[in-house]
Amino acid sequence: IGRQPWWKEATIYQIYPASFNDSNNDGVGDIPGITQKLDYIQSLGVDVIWVCPMYASPQVDMGYDISDYEAVYPPYGTLEDMNTLIREVHVRGMKIILDLVINHTSDQHKWFQESRSSKTNPKRDWYIWRPAKYDSNGTRQPPNNWRSNFGGSVWQWDGLTEEYYLHLFCPEQPDINFECDAARQAVYQSAMISWLERGVDGFRIDTVNMYSKPPGLPDAPVKDVTTPWQDAGLVYCNGPRMDEYLGEMNAILSRYDAMSVGECPNTPDPARVIGYVSAKAAKLNMVFQFDSVDVGIGKISRYATAPFNYTLGDIKSAICRTQSLIGETDAWTTSFIENHDQARSISRFGDDSPRWRTRSGKMLAMLFASLSGTLFIYQGQEIGMINMPVDWPIEEYKDVDSMNCYAEALQKHGQDLTALAHTRAALQHLSRDHARTPMQWTSRVNADFTGEDVTPWMRVNTSAQDGINVSDELDDESSVLNLWRGMLELRQKFSGELIHGTFEMVDQSNPDVLSFVKTSRETGSKILVVCNFSDSDSRLPLLKSLNMSQAELLCDNIPEVDTPRKEARNDSEASLLQPWESRAYLFC
Numbered sequence: 001i002g003r004q005p006w007w008k009e010a011t012i013y014q015i016y017p018a019s020f021n022d023s024n025n026d027g028v029g030d031i032p033g034i035t036q037k038l039d040y041i042q043s044l045g046v047d048v049i050w051v052c053p054m055y056a057s058p059q060v061d062m063g064y065d066i067s068d069y070e071a072v073y074p075p076y077g078t079l080e081d082m083n084t085l086i087r088e089v090h091v092r093g094m095k096i097i098l099d100l101v102i103n104h105t106s107d108q109h110k111w112f113q114e115s116r117s118s119k120t121n122p123k124r125d126w127y128i129w130r131p132a133k134y135d136s137n138g139t140r141q142p143p144n145n146w147r148s149n150f151g152g153s154v155w156q157w158d159g160l161t162e163e164y165y166l167h168l169f170c171p172e173q174p175d176i177n178f179e180c181d182a183a184r185q186a187v188y189q190s191a192m193i194s195w196l197e198r199g200v201d202g203f204r205i206d207t208v209n210m211y212s213k214p215p216g217l218p219d220a221p222v223k224d225v226t227t228p229w230q231d232a233g234l235v236y237c238n239g240p241r242m243d244e245y246l247g248e249m250n251a252i253l254s255r256y257d258a259m260s261v262g263e264c265p266n267t268p269d270p271a272r273v274i275g276y277v278s279a280k281a282a283k284l285n286m287v288f289q290f291d292s293v294d295v296g297i298g299k300i301s302r303y304a305t306a307p308f309n310y311t312l313g314d315i316k317s318a319i320c321r322t323q324s325l326i327g328e329t330d331a332w333t334t335s336f337i338e339n340h341d342q343a344r345s346i347s348r349f350g351d352d353s354p355r356w357r358t359r360s361g362k363m364l365a366m367l368f369a370s371l372s373g374t375l376f377i378y379q380g381q382e383i384g385m386i387n388m389p390v391d392w393p394i395e396e397y398k399d400v401d402s403m404n405c406y407a408e409a410l411q412k413h414g415q416d417l418t419a420l421a422h423t424r425a426a427l428q429h430l431s432r433d434h435a436r437t438p439m440q441w442t443s444r445v446n447a448d449f450t451g452e453d454v455t456p457w458m459r460v461n462t463s464a465q466d467g468i469n470v471s472d473e474l475d476d477e478s479s480v481l482n483l484w485r486g487m488l489e490l491r492q493k494f495s496g497e498l499i500h501g502t503f504e505m506v507d508q509s510n511p512d513v514l515s516f517v518k519t520s521r522e523t524g525s526k527i528l529v530v531c532n533f534s535d536s537d538s539r540l541p542l543l544k545s546l547n548m549s550q551a552e553l554l555c556d557n558i559p560e561v562d563t564p565r566k567e568a569r570n571d572s573e574a575s576l577l578q579p580w581e582s583r584a585y586l587f588c
């Protein structure tokens with residue numbers, strides 16, 4: 001295999017600055033708050049932190065609407081605080097990556113202010129402006145039928161110069177025109193080079209496959225007849241000049257030995273993904289595919305779904321698709337199930353009731369820590385944080401996506417309470433807000449995220465008082481937190497199997513148990529992982545290819561049940577899996 005790049009065996013911990021740790025008691029997390037917790041993060045076994053946008057921003061989309069790439073959002077701190085964070089990360093032998101959000105800027109960015117000021121402004125072409133179309137009644141219409149990711153049309157009419165501009169997300173997030181060379185170079189300089197010069201070690205690249213728009217901006221096929229605005233993800237992602245732009249960006253990153261992980265939605269074709277992440281292609285080191293986090297979301301739109309609308313088979317095939325990138329090709333992949341855009345995984349794929357939340361959380365940790373690729377953990381995932389309680393009112397939801405979705409439902413269904421209840425149930429299950437409640441450090445009021453007398457920007461989840469917090473879990477050997485620590489150690493010790501190994505799903509048709517074998521390419525040694533995704537007893541799969549009498553139990557999520565039972569594998573009791581039980585066995 002030769003010398004591996006540093007980012008392959010790294011475990012990366014994602015930090016959402018607003019909700020991580022508030023050092024100055026203003027109710028909002030901040031950069032000094034992150035620096036204070038670096039020892040904690042390192043003690044987990046983490047090598048790299050990824051800090052979500054901390055740039056100057058009007059915060060319409062929590063900092064993914066940037067008004068100045070080279071300034072810090074004042075409530076989070078200063079450039080000096082960033083310098084300190086970068087330095088303190090490096091002192092510990094860790095690395096830091098930032099979010100690179102360049103598909104769009106904020107409408108408050110000076111580039112856009114200039115661009116919108118007149119049709120002849122030199123920066124007019126830095127954004128995507130189009131004239132109106134007129135229908136047979138002479139009514140003004142946007143140039144095409146694309147639906148914005150946050151609802152409504154992607155086109156915003158600008159009265160001053162009487163043209164529309166394109167925004168794939170909020171109207172306050174106008175898309176940059178990557179076809180304009182000057183705009184591209186300014187983006188690279190301001191958003192990338194300025195931070196690489198400050199010492200950051202790479203980027204998580206937002207919406208990485210949306211920069212090149214399809215020529216002519218053609219209409220999307222009509223899937224939803226109840227609205228003029230159609231999901232156009234497959235139309236506007238992966239446009240013809242993507243490889244060229246990513247090649248330019250990769251050339252810059254390579255000069256700094258910096259890593260890249262791109263967010264790659266709407267890309268069902270594995271060949272297209274491999275084109276981004278094969279080493280030879282030299283575009284991106286790895287991407288986040290959406291296969292696993294999209295399990296159970298609505299087909300027509302994200303929240304148009306009933307909770308738990310999936311089978312274990314859907315999870316299995318999602319995992320197979322992303323794991324298959326590592327194998328015959330020189331591509332690399334990622335393992336993750338949470339981030340700031342996803343509800344909590346225990347609430348989605350485990351069971352967040354008090355009875356099973358710890359056990360199912362540990363099972364999910366064993367599963368995702370055993371997959372090949374670079375591992376990402378989202379803040380709070382390591383302590384098994386769960387969704388906001390279902391009895392919280394809609395006022396506790398803050399995300400623009402949730403708000404727009406609810407407003408749309410109100411408009412569509414008015415006083416139809418059943419339809420509204422359906423939307424509310426979908427938000428209770430899937431909303432991005434669940435990932436954004438403050439980090440739970442202790443069981444005290446406000447969980448020590450901020451002072452006890454402060455009103456935090458989002459309400460602290462009451463589960464902090466039920467044992468889901470760092471302080472209680474550090475003291476508890478059988479906590480989700482300590483299982484994650486154990487798994488991160490095993491991941492380093494058995495990196496040949498767990499990080500680089502080949503992946504084989506076994507017992508594929510079993511509707512309750514997910515089982516797979518990881519094999520080291522160097523030694524041939526194998527690790528079998530079994531996860532019972534059900535709240536009743538199941539059985540270990542019968543695998544003719546593995547000699548169970550030679551298996552060594554490496555890790556399991558019910559250590560309180562005596563080990564001899566699990567090791568006496570020839571009797572039938574040993575093959576019994578309890579609800580949500582998971583085990584990992586080594587075969588040397």
Ligand code: TEU
Binds near residue numbers: 065432
């Ligand atoms: O998300 C991009 C993305 O693909 C979203 O459509 C995602 O599926 C959505 O958030 C689900 O509701 C990135 C960021 O991760 C997200 O936080 C930003 O809001 C978005 O880009 C715009 O910058």
